Amino acid sequence: MEVIHPTDLDEALAALAAHPEAVLLAGGTDLMVEVNFDQIRPEKVILLRRLAELQDVSRQRIGAGVTFRRLESGDHQALAQLARTIGSPQIRAAGTLGGNIGTASPAGDALPFLAGLDAEIELSSKDGTRRVRWDRFFLGVKQTALRPGELITAVILPTDLPDCQEFAKIGQRSAMVISIASACVFRWRDGRTRVAMGSVGPTPIRARQAEEMMSAESNPGPAALQEFARLVSEEVRPISDHRGTADYRRHASGVLARRLLERCLAK
Amino acid sequence: MRVQLTVNGESRSFDTKGSESLLFALREYLRLTGSKGACEQGECGSCSVVLDGNLVCSCLVMAVDAAGSEVLTVEGLGGSELHPVQKALIETGAVQCGFCTPGFVVAAAELLKETLSPSPEDIREELAGNICRCTGYGAILRGIETLVGEA
Numbered sequence A: 001m002e003v004i005h006p007t008d009l010d011e012a013l014a015a016l017a018a019h020p021e022a023v024l025l026a027g028g029t030d031l032m033v034e035v036n037f038d039q040i041r042p043e044k045v046i047l048l049r050r051l052a053e054l055q056d057v058s059r060q061r062i063g064a065g066v067t068f069r070r071l072e073s074g075d076h077q078a079l080a081q082l083a084r085t086i087g088s089p090q091i092r093a094a095g096t097l098g099g100n101i102g103t104a105s106p107a108g109d110a111l112p113f114l115a116g117l118d119a120e121i122e123l124s125s126k127d128g129t130r131r132v133r134w135d136r137f138f139l140g141v142k143q144t145a146l147r148p149g150e151l152i153t154a155v156i157l158p159t160d161l162p163d164c165q166e167f168a169k170i171g172q173r174s175a176m177v178i179s180i181a182s183a184c185v186f187r188w189r190d191g192r193t194r195v196a197m198g199s200v201g202p203t204p205i206r207a208r209q210a211e212e213m214m215s216a217e218s219n220p221g222p223a224a225l226q227e228f229a230r231l232v233s234e235e236v237r238p239i240s241d242h243r244g245t246a247d248y249r250r251h252a253s254g255v256l257a258r259r260l261l262e263r264c265l266a267k
Numbered sequence B: 001m002r003v004q005l006t007v008n009g010e011s012r013s014f015d016t017k018g019s020e021s022l023l024f025a026l027r028e029y030l031r032l033t034g035s036k037g038a039c040e041q042g043e044c045g046s047c048s049v050v051l052d053g054n055l056v057c058s059c060l061v062m063a064v065d066a067a068g069s070e071v072l073t074v075e076g077l078g079g080s081e082l083h084p085v086q087k088a089l090i091e092t093g094a095v096q097c098g099f100c101t102p103g104f105v106v107a108a109a110e111l112l113k114e115t116l117s118p119s120p121e122d123i124r125e126e127l128a129g130n131i132c133r134c135t136g137y138g139a140i141l142r143g144i145e146t147l148v149g150e151a
């Protein structure tokens, strides 16, 4: 196995251009599980963990190399909330936002946050940088629009950030769980509402009908909330697996989204 | 590939064959067998070490990625004496088969360093990544709780 230890981003991109087949290693919390169980045998590895250029955080741009541990105390409430639910302290200290995006698991907890905010993924190669909106980036289960020679450098958030943001997930116990369903709800003071669901489809799902309906409600009562939950349940596309049935996920999605919205309305 | 790093304050090095984990390297190349391997998938915490100031699962660190890093293992925690967490766990009889103990010790020591007076809930939350297959959590948590508030 050949190991490339770039000292800066340019070096990493040059190495990746020369060896597009190389495996990118960030926190290793997804990759090393596969390595330990002999599911992959990397021939070339490019180490990203210590690249300073991937560590920057500002309100609109979050570096791919930022760990969930750092995001736990960040500016964006839902991102901090979801960061606190990732694995354990050990996993959060190593696992990165870029790794979560690179894995593109349907249960990746950062994904609904990106979807709900219409975030863009910043991709860099030796030839330049492009931004791809989340829905053109996440193409299927563990499938993304990342091209050979590219790496994820950051996540770009819009300037018009919501007045309220809430994340929650459902799992089998309260710590160290892979989501059975997760939700991000965003609401602006003018009523605009967005809902993104995770673990209930191959890629994150925006419940657009529920959004449209709720965005027109300035002071939603019980009937509107009920309808909102119903629409969310209708719009998700869950499967049954060892963690939960499709029916359960469908039901849970509506309940979860409604509860998060209620938190926003109570503020 | 030759990997040079600092382990428990000493400069050490070893040769890797490929993609083996830091846990493997610590145990097999450096003969530091305090860190245990059980699940090798980040679930149990028995391999917990401090890497460049962060509590991580050494089974999920590729050994080559630790080149130039500082690693603290259970062997280096207390120096020549037992660390207070180790003493506390002996005191409360928190060791059954002992397989999870080094991981708990490293994780709890790190927690007490970072948080001045964690509540019992904080302790449970922060140790969520450490599993005791003997299920001796009561005594483990009691032991750690006795240290809260002590400087």
Ligand SMILES: Cc1cc2nc3c(=O)[nH]c(=O)nc-3n(C[C@H](O)[C@H](O)[C@H](O)COP(=O)(O)OP(=O)(O)OC[C@H]3O[C@@H](n4cnc5c(N)ncnc54)[C@H](O)[C@@H]3O)c2cc1C
Binding pocket: A023, A024, A025, A026, A027, A028, A029, A030, A031, A032, A033, A048, A064, A065, A085, A086, A087, A088, A091, A094, A095, A096, A097, A098, A099, A100, A101, A102, A103, A107, A108, A109, A110, A146, A150, A151, A152, A153, A176, A177, A178, A179, B041, B042, B043
């Ligand atoms: C015990 C345990 C619990 C977990 N719990 C959760 C959880 O609750 N929620 C959750 O969402 N996930 C969870 N995970 C999964 C994992 O921790 C996350 O997906 C994490 O974000 C992965 O980041 P990493 O830096 O460790 O990625 P790595 O393992 O280093 O890489 C993951 C993938 O992304 C690619 N990659 C990494 N960085 C880049 C980059 N900059 N550009 C392009 N590709 C890149 C890698 O090549 C690889 O394919 C858990 C994992 C474990 C072992």
Ligand code: FES
Binding pocket: B036, B037, B038, B039, B040, B041, B042, B043, B044, B045, B046, B047, B048, B057, B058, B059, B060
């Ligand atoms: S052996 Fe590393 S977490 Fe279980």
Ligand code: FES
Binding pocket: B094, B095, B096, B097, B098, B099, B100, B101, B131, B132, B133, B134, B135, B136
């Ligand atoms: S004492 Fe046996 S695993 Fe904890």
